[in-house]
Amino acid sequence: MAYQQASVAPHMAEFAVDLDWSNLPGTVRREAGRAWLNWVACAVGGARTATMDAAVRGIVAMESRGEVPLLARRECVGVSHAALLGCLSSSAHTYDDTHLATITHPTGPVAAALLAVAAKLARSGSPVPGRDLMAALVVGLELECRVSCAIKSGGASLGWYMTGLSGGIGAAAAVGRLLGLTAERMVYAIGLAAAQACGFRATHGSMAITYVPGLAARNGVEAAYMASADFACGSHAVDGQNGLLQVLTGATDAALIRQDLGTCYEFLNNTYKPYPCGIVIHPAIDACLHLAREQGVRHEDVLRMDLRVHPDALNLTWRKLPDNEFDAQVSLFHWAAAALVHGAAGIAQGQIACVTEPAVRALQERTQAAADAGLADNQAAVTVHLRDGRVLEQVTQSALGSLDHPMSDAQLAEKFRGLAAPVLGDPAAARLLEFCLAIEAAGDAADILKPGTAA
Incomplete structure (x- = not known):
């Protein structure tokens, strides 16, 4: 099928097919x-x-x-369902990464799709070397983040779940690279994935918060395999009339996808969460932890707590007094209170025991929040009015995990141990960490499933 060069999909396809891992900058x-x-x-x-x-x-x-086996489970499923479940699993604690500018969680759909396909290819005698998987990951992450930027700049509603809109496109391009798609068939894959874009944020506060990114992973796998069979799609699905961008934004401007593609990397603006909740809550958590740990504030001494946050924090995490773990994942009030009460903000603070803890709920009752357009998305201010008359304020200028204050390699390794060891045990978690750190040298990327899968 001929396609028009004016559309952005051929440029995306060329990037996906031609990327050379060995020529990528070290930072990438x-x-x-x-x-x-x-x-x-x-x-x-x-x-x-x-x-x-x-x-x-x-x-x-x-x-x-x-x-296809699943990480840390006994079941095996089909390749597209393995992609869905792998991504869903990585979203379960709301601990996944975030492209802050667009509030996209980019790695889940792409990585889950790649691992599922790598496992299928290994079983057929065509193992995927680690460096090939990583090159495909770069392709998927970069295109996903760029599509998200184009959607966001066009003024799409914040109610759209961005990962569900762009994640399938990134996953399709990444998987298409593993399958060795030609540039023309890569265009098909990108278009078929765009045709399946979906998801809105009303799913937040339920199990379905994980389902939308999971669908993106599944859709990307299916788009790539359909394209590999020469199931064609036109080249204007992303930026043509009635295409993805026009439907979402009313315009067809794909400049942010096309501009400097292959020379500048948007996914370098990705961030990693130190706390298992919506990332827009993190600046307030940092401030509350400082008050509890460094200034010795006790929750029972707090008469009132006032939060000033970026508008997105209230738009996305307005829930107060959540009564289940899923609502709590996206509750600014719960995490601010829990951080001050416990001096911690980990998995335990997201569990039902903490969600229903009287002290945490009582402090939420004494907490008010206001949006402040003068704050950046990695900033917040927390003021506590104490019963003895003192007023203390803590301002977060750059939250941990933000672009200006990223998690270090050591902190990411510690996060890995904290998540993997309770599931696998310390020895297996250590082996899995070692494998991940050396993924580029792996002869078969799907070998990750051996040390990481439950016996």
Whole structure:
């Protein structure tokens, strides 16, 4: 099928097919490794949650057996369902990475799709070397983030779940590279993935917060395999009339996808979460932790707590007094209170025992929040009015995990251990960490499933 060169999809396809891992800047290769490490940690950490258990039951009810194993579980499923579940698992604790400018969680759909396909290819005698998987990861992350930027700049509603809109496109291009698609068939894959874009944020506060990115992973795999069979799609699905951008934004401007593609890397603006909740909450958490740990503020001494946050924090995480773990994941009030009460903001603070803890709920009752357009998305101010008359304020200028204050390699490794060890045990978690750190040298990327899968 002929396609028009004016559309952006051929440029995306050329980038996906031609990228050379050995010629990538060291910063790009390093960040791809960090993204992979963080994703594996989140996927293992979420592998045995109630969310994942329910999703696996649903998939197994449709297909009793497949050929692709799942990280840290015993089941095997079909390749597209393995992609869905792998991404869903990595989202279960809301601990996945975030492209802050667009609030996209980019690595989940791409990495889950790649691992599922790598496992399928290995079983057919065509193992995927680690460096090839990492090159495909860069392709997927970069295109996903650029599509998100184009959607965001066009003024799409914040109610759209961005990962569901762009994640399938990134996953399709990444998988298409593993399958050796020609540039023309890569255009098909990109278009077929764009045609399946979906998701809105009303799913937040339920298990379905994980389902939308999971669908993106699944859709990307299916788009790439359909394209590999010469199932054609026109080249204007992204930026043509009635294409993805026009439907979402009313315009067809793909300049942010095309501009400097292959020379500047948007996914370098990706970030990794130190806390398992919506990233827009993190600046307030930092401030509350400082008040508890460094200034010795006790929750029972707080008469009132006032939060000033970026507008997105209230637009996305307005929930107060959540009564379940899923609502709590996206509750600014819960995490601010829990951080001050416990002096911690980890997995335990997202569990139902903390969500329903009287002290945490009482402090939420005494907390007010206001949006401040003068604050950046990595800033917040927390003021506590104490019963003895003192007023203390803590301002977060650059939250941990933001672009200006990124998690270090050591902190990411510690996050990995904290998520993987409770699921796999310390020895298996250590082996999995070692494998991830050396992924570029792996002869078969799917070998990651051996040390990471439950016996």
